[in-house]
Amino acid sequence: MQNRTLEIGVGLFLLAGILALLMLALRVSGLSASPATDTYKVYAYFDNIAGLTVRAKVTMAGVTIGKVTAIDLDRDSYTGRVTLQLDKSVDNLPTDSTASILTAGLLGEKYIGISVGGEEEVLKEGATIHDTQSSLVLEDLIGKFLLNSVGKEPRDAQPDN
């Protein structure tokens, strides 16, 4: 049956194409089957967010617990406002937790690391993380090093919001 083998070939070809799309979706772009996990939003204000991008991950103890969904400038305090979307399962972050912008490897991407504070109260939807540590800017560091003032001046005051 010449016609039959031909049709089987075409059917296999179409299946292979659809399978390829599925594979690209799941394995390569990491599209999860259930994207609508429960999340809540938290804001953090940074003096300098240099290099942080939307969709960067938010980690705690190296485990990814959320992602950055928006970055904009706060007009009143002239600081960068970063919106973090955290998993609902991690709802026990103390209000005085610290958010810092970290770099993965030497040339890697920027991400946000959260370290736990000691407060009893926990961060709720729409809350703000006050204790932040800005991104390390190489030029600033070199400038300070040239002026031989690394470690002598107090750390930049945190923005109050």
Added chain:
Amino acid sequence: MRQKSILERVRLLGRSSIDVLAVLGRSCLFLFHALVGRGGIGGGFQLLTRQLYSVGVLSLAIVVVSGMFIGMVLALQGYSILTKYGSEQAVGQMVALTLLRELGPVVTALLFAGRAGSALTAEIGNMKSTEQLSSLEMIGVDPLKYIVAPRLWAGFISLPLLALIFSVVGIWGGSWVAVDWLGVYEGSFWANMQNSVSFTDDVLNGLIKSLVFAFVTTWIAVFQGYDCEPTSEGISRATTKTVVYASLAVLGLDFILTALMFGDF
């Protein structure tokens, strides 16, 4: 040695531009009639399946083999550059993004123009020169509906699928070179890739690109066959034109599409 007068040159210029416009108009009318004007594909599923086989399935081998090698070469080159900066884990994301955004759609379309496009042109051109097309018309069978439409649709369907298969095979070849041969850590290879590749921005945009390329390539191929001079020389010229025009159109359109999709403006 008769010197051409200025008026004569102007006339030649006008004539050649009229010719170009006439071809463009004919090809648009042709496309319109073949796709919408005459009510779908004649002969239904049978003819389409046959064309899908000769256009799509038979192109599978060349697409898989070249995808494999391109993925492997990308991984090798990427590794040798990235390892200087100690970030060889980024090989996965580099291979995946290059394949999904550019090389998958473009190289597949170029291969498709050479492998399937030229065959379509030669086949239809030969039908025309042996007067099969006009005899079909004579017995009341519409060649646009029974010969052209199935081939157009087969091209539109197969090229995006081939491009997807190309990307998957290329990424697999890249992972084989990077992970199994060069010793990049497998976890970070895939994790980096999944972090940086987005389904809508990269996979779907690549798919849209290959849909556009499929449309243009198949259109050019089938039209050149249908419009060729019905001589053996005419067929060979039309086949050459198909490959040249289709390749140029794909590369030019790729630039425009990339600027629109990834150009940030």
